[in-house]
Amino acid sequence: MQTQPVSAVEAPSSPRIGYPPIELERRPTVPTDQAAYYLNRKEQTLRGWACLEQGPIRPLRINGRLAWPVAELRRILGVQQ
Numbered sequence: 001m002q003t004q005p006v007s008a009v010e011a012p013s014s015p016r017i018g019y020p021p022i023e024l025e026r027r028p029t030v031p032t033d034q035a036a037y038y039l040n041r042k043e044q045t046l047r048g049w050a051c052l053e054q055g056p057i058r059p060l061r062i063n064g065r066l067a068w069p070v071a072e073l074r075r076i077l078g079v080q081q
Contacts (some may be wrong), residue, residue, distance in 0.1 A: 022070070022079055029060060029067035038073050 019025075022038050035057075036043045049055025050066050056076055059066040074081055 005052060022067050022074060022077060023081075027070060029062075029069055030073070032059075032066050032068065035059075035068035038077065 002053050019034050019037050030038075032043050036046050039046070046055070046059075047066070048060050049057065049075070050061075057068065057072045059068045061067070071081070
């Protein structure tokens with residue numbers, strides 16, 4: 001059986017994890033993957049902001065993990081609470 005390579009045009013896009021709209025988020029902070037989703041950035045970009053402390057938002061560090069304040073995400077995105 002021969003298989004043909006799938007071109008980039010035909011390849012299905014990887015589904016993104018569905019998160020609730022930021023307006024409905026009730027937690028005070030969210031993890032990096034969720035914050036990146038809301039900001040439409042890659043997770044590594046947010047990690048760079050955290051490391052260099054030069055992004056538009058600074059995360060909290062909780063037990064060695066980054067926690068991004070939802071209030072700040074809403075402010076950056078111009079979303080009313």
